[in-house]
Amino acid sequence: MLLRVTHQGEDSTSEAIMLRTHLVGSKWIRAKRFLLCAVLIALVALVAAAQDNCSENKKDQGSESTPSITIGSRAPWSLQPKRLTRRPTPFITFLESSATSTPLIPHREYNVVDQAGEKLAADQSFHWLTAIKQSLLFLGVQHGYAMTQPKTRRDLKGPFFKDYVRSVKSLHGWDDGGRFFTNYVAHPMQGSLFGFIQIQNDPKGINLSFDNSSAYWRSRLKALAWSAAWSTQFEIGPVSQASIGNVGLHGKQTYVDLVVTPIGGFGWIVLEDFVDKNIIQMIERRSSGNFYIKIASRTFLNPSRSAANLLRFKKPWHRDSGLR
Numbered sequence: 015m016l017l018r019v020t021h022q023g024e025d026s027t028s029e030a031i032m033l034r035t036h037l038v039g040s041k042w043i044r045a046k047r048f049l050l051c052a053v054l055i056a057l058v059a060l061v062a063a064a065q066d067n068c069s070e071n072k073k074d075q076g077s078e079s080t081p082s083i084t085i086g087s088r089a090p091w092s093l094q095p096k097r098l099t100r101r102p103t104p105f106i107t108f109l110e111s112s113a114t115s116t117p118l119i120p121h122r123e124y125n126v127v128d129q130a131g132e133k134l135a136a137d138q139s140f141h142w143l144t145a146i147k148q149s150l151l152f153l154g155v156q157h158g159y160a161m162t163q164p165k166t167r168r169d170l171k172g173p174f175f176k177d178y179v180r181s182v183k184s185l186h187g188w189d190d191g192g193r194f195f196t197n198y199v200a201h202p203m204q205g206s207l208f209g210f211i212q213i214q215n216d217p218k219g220i221n222l223s224f225d226n227s228s229a230y231w232r233s234r235l236k237a238l239a240w241s242a243a244w245s246t247q248f249e250i251g252p253v254s255q256a257s258i259g260n261v262g263l264h265g266k267q268t269y270v271d272l273v274v275t276p277i278g279g280f281g282w283i284v285l286e287d288f289v290d291k292n293i294i295q296m297i298e299r300r301s302s303g304n305f306y307i308k309i310a311s312r313t314f315l316n317p318s319r320s321a322a323n324l325l326r327f328k329k330p331w332h333r334d335s336g337l338r
Contacts, residue, residue, distance in 0.1 A: 138217050145215035148325040149244050152207060156248060160259055169260040181256040181263055190268040197270055198278065201245075203318055205279020206286065208244045209237035210322035213283075220334050224287035234283055242276035249275075286316045290337065 160166045169177075190197070213219050219233030248254050249271050255261045294311045301307040312331035313320045320330035 140217075141215040144326075145211055145240070148211045148215070148322075149208065151325055152211070153244070153248065153253065156204075157253070157258060160255070166259045169263065170258070172260070174257070177260045177263060178252075178257040181260050181267055182250050184263070184265065185250065185267045185269070187268045188270050190266045190270055192266075192270075197274060201271055201275040202278025202282045204248075205241040205245050205275040205277075206282035206318040207279075207321050207325075208241040209234070209279050209283045210319050211325060212237040212240035214322055214326060214334070221337060223337055224284070224291045234280065234287075237283055238276055238280040241279045245275040245279070246272060282318060286319055289315050290319070290333075 213233065216233065216236065218229070219236065222230045222233055224230070250256045250267070256267060261267050290312075294315055297311045298308050309331045312333070323330050323332045
């Protein structure tokens with residue numbers, strides 16, 4: 015009896031040690047994952063800050079090295095040569111430009127004109143870095159909300175890359191078992207928010223209101239492409255529901271979100287543009303510019319545009335100059 019009790023005690027002790035080792039190991043795996051996410055986020059922030067500082071230094075150096083074309087109290091240089099009023103001599107007549115010759119323009123003036131043209135061309139180019147920052151911020155908000163769900167936290171354990179590959183490979187079918195509101199309302203709003211991020215960082219499309227011009231539709235198709243890229247990343251990309259939440263392991267990795275999010279988001283963008291031009295502006299005119307009515311109508315009748323404004327740290331009811 016004494017030997018049996020001793021063996022039973024040893025077995026229970028070994029089981030307790032194994033259970034404790036398993037718990038410590040799972041906690042260590044979770045800690046490593048959170049530490050990896052924190053390191054990646056910090057790395058992205060450091061790279062973005064370094065690029066911002068570099069661009070600001072270049073801008074300051076460019077402004078300091080810009081030559082001034084006004085000396086003392088003299089008038090600015092003119093692009094056309096002054097007409098000579100003295101009597102022409104053979105030598106002067108030879109040097110003067112004829113009516114068909116190219117006027118002589120100071121070289122410094124060319125530099126100023128070239129710099130102004132380059133600055134104008136730079137202002138019309140797409141703001142890639144800012145758009146990526148705002149998209150990453152929205153991506154962080156999405157995953158932050160997902161972390162509040164117990165099913166997401168539960169699936170953090172296990173081999174990361176192996177589960178990620180299995181989750182992506184399980185992509186199949188259309189219906190993922192989600193609610194109608196989630197698949198056909200919330201996801202199109204998500205796609206439209208990504209699209210508005212592209213629009214507000216594109217100088218060629220930021221001031222365009224709803225109309226049937228080719229420039230408007232070209233701008234909104236660019237927003238559709240940006241939305242498709244980032245919504246696909248959120249579903250099956252390296253920082254996605256498939257990698258962090260392991261959605262595919264539960265049979266919910268389907269095509270509905272990959273298709274409905276960007277396509278429905280494109281329709282949502284056009285709808286908000288139409289409402290902003292034809293309904294919100296009418297409300298503002300009839301309310302005689304009442305501040306509170308303006309805030310309410312712009313915020314609640316254009317929810318995706320309002321959320322995109324927050325991502326660039328502007329008021330939700332903000333409108334760019336071309337829209338008002």
